[in-house]
Amino acid sequence: MADDQRLMVDVVERLLDGSVVVSCVSSGEALIDDVVQQNPDLVISETELTGVDGLSALSTLRLVGIATPFLFLTGNASPRLMSKALRRGAQGYLLKTGSGDDLRTAVTMILNGGTYTSAEIPTPWTKDRERSRFHxxxxxVAEYFLKGLTTQQIAITLQLSVKSVETYLHWLRREYEAQSNAQLIRKIKEAMLDQRLLY
Incomplete structure (x- = not known):
């Protein structure tokens, strides 16, 4: 967990009964080092950190191929910042003003391969379309999968690790209950027609 308020760590541990915060840091540099060394199940980070900020730390970790799920727990309700965090590879963006149930739901969804964002923040990229289920x-990843690119080609194109791409594809299969690639392609195309999948 990365936050400059130690109190937040205690609050999070109480809310996530049975979970343990293995490390608490206040700077982006320390966050990068700890994730590399400890390989945690999940990172919960504030966007504003000492030195390197949370989004920059996330970008650095993604660039070196580390796909550890990221949940930003922050006081910043900017739709633009949330959009930027998701584009850089975060799986969640939650306001500190949210409830304990929101945090528990977010963590559960993210650890099961999904995403979670605060309902209070409008999502800029959806504009007038139906709210997207995907960041x-x-x-x-879905777009390039439809074009027939291999997992490795998608990883190179999007500057992701192969493991990250495999994780996204696994999540898509589970989301659509697809038993094969052909079935997944068909269901994604249906979603695109319904304007549920946005690029």
Missing amino acids: PKQAQ
């Missing part, structure tokens, strides 16, 4: 990186 942009998932949509991009």
Whole structure:
């Protein structure tokens, strides 16, 4: 967990009964080091950190191929910042003003391969369309998958690790209850027609 308020760590541990915060840091540099060394199940981070900020730390980790799920727990309700966090590979963006149930739901969904964002923040990229169930990186993986690119080609194109791409594709199969690639392609195309999948 990365936050400059130690109190937040105690609150999170109480809310996530049975979970343990293995490390608490206040700077982006320390966050990068700890994720590399400890390989945690999940990172919960504030966007504003000492030195390197949370989004920059996330970008650095993604660039070196680390796909550890990221949940931003922050006081910043900017739709633009949330959009940027999701584009950089975060799986969640939650306001600190949210309830304990929101945090528990977010963590559960993310650890099961999904995403979660605060309902209070409008999502800029959806504009007048139906709210997307996917963040942009998932949509991009789906787009290149439809074009017939291999997992490795998608990873190179989107500057992701192969493991990250496999994780996104696994999530898409589970989301659509697809038993084969052909079935997944068909269901994604149906979603595109319904304007549920946005690029």
